Amino acid sequence: MKTAYVTGADRGLGHGLTQVLLEQGYRVYAGQYMPGWEQLSALKEEYGGRLTLLPLDISDPGQVAAAAGVIAGNEASLDLLCNVAGIAGKAGRGSVFDEFSESDYEGMHRLYDVNTLGPLRVTRSVIDLIVRGEGKTIITISSEAGSVGGNWRNGEYGYCMSKAALNMQSAILQHSLLHLGVKVLCLHPGWLRSYMSGKLNEQATEEPLEVAYKIAGLLGDKRLMDLASPMYMDYRGMPLSY
Numbered sequence: 214m215k216t217a218y219v220t221g222a223d224r225g226l227g228h229g230l231t232q233v234l235l236e237q238g239y240r241v242y243a244g245q246y247m248p249g250w251e252q253l254s255a256l257k258e259e260y261g262g263r264l265t266l267l268p269l270d271i272s273d274p275g276q277v278a279a280a281a282g283v284i285a286g287n288e289a290s291l292d293l294l295c296n297v298a299g300i301a302g303k304a305g306r307g308s309v310f311d312e313f314s315e316s317d318y319e320g321m322h323r324l325y326d327v328n329t330l331g332p333l334r335v336t337r338s339v340i341d342l343i344v345r346g347e348g349k350t351i352i353t354i355s356s357e358a359g360s361v362g363g364n365w366r367n368g369e370y371g372y373c374m375s376k377a378a379l380n381m382q383s384a385i386l387q388h389s390l391l392h393l394g395v396k397v398l399c400l401h402p403g404w405l406r407s408y409m410s411g412k413l414n415e416q417a418t419e420e421p422l423e424v425a426y427k428i429a430g431l432l433g434d435k436r437l438m439d440l441a442s443p444m445y446m447d448y449r450g451m452p453l454s455y
């Protein structure tokens with residue numbers, strides 16, 4: 214049975230990917246950040262032993278290590294890691310002409326800690342399992358907001374810089390894992406009807422579950438999965454500029 218580990222699985226895209234992977238027969242380890250949120254428990258009721266919920270704040274090294282310990286205790290390998298957890302927040306959203314307070318700078322540190330260092334912590338914690346797996350795939354959910362070449366914004370420093378650095382992390386990872394046959398995909402998921410602003414964004418254009426199906430579909434595209442193919446793209450497989 215194929216195995217996967219998904220972070221930020223409570224709601225939004227992480228939940229969608231967890232559901233799709235379970236439907237496709239994977240055994241899934243899902244990072245749970247919001248134990249009071251019921252969507253993940255509903256999947257647990259439906260899929261029972263094929264879904265393991267792990268308490269996970271990706272900014273907490275102890276929780277990241279504990280989650281990896283549970284997975285390593287159960288599995289000799291992992292086929293797929295999906296780094297999905299991320300935050301937006303208001304820190305550093307203004308333009309260079311706006312006043313930035315100390316709390317803006319603190320908030321931007323938090324964005325970097327979660328959006329950039331979080332995926333690195335998680336990837337490092339299970340990299341040996343990924344290398345031993347058959348799927349050998351790491352999906353990192355970034356954003357078009359991390360594209361330097363494609364930038365059109367006058368503000369949003371905190372979020373954009375955290376995702377640009379995540380793109381660099383993904384590029385270094387891909388470079389360092391090529392000889393081991395591990396493919397890294399760094400994806401923009403579109404504008405999601407999810408909870409990044411704290412409440413459901415009903416104006417956004419993409420349903421997280423539909424995007425999750427499309428992302429799972431990318432895994433079956435031999436051309437995209439070729440180690441020499443570009444790794445930064447949107448959820449439909451359209452390449453993006455770094």
Ligand SMILES: NC(=O)c1ccc[n+]([C@@H]2O[C@H](COP(=O)([O-])OP(=O)(O)OC[C@H]3O[C@@H](n4cnc5c(N)ncnc54)[C@H](OP(=O)(O)O)[C@@H]3O)[C@@H](O)[C@H]2O)c1
Nearest residue numbers: 221223225226246270271297298299356404405407408409
């Ligand atoms: N939404 C968009 O339009 C959009 C566009 C481009 C890229 N993305 C990226 O897509 C990914 C998924 O976002 P989404 O739209 O599905 O957002 P979401 O609905 O907010 O889902 C993200 C989940 O991760 C959780 N989380 C927050 N901090 C965490 C931490 N430290 N450790 C573990 N989990 C944590 C969130 O909890 P809380 O709700 O309590 O924070 C939430 O349950 C993110 O990486 C985001 O940057 C989203």
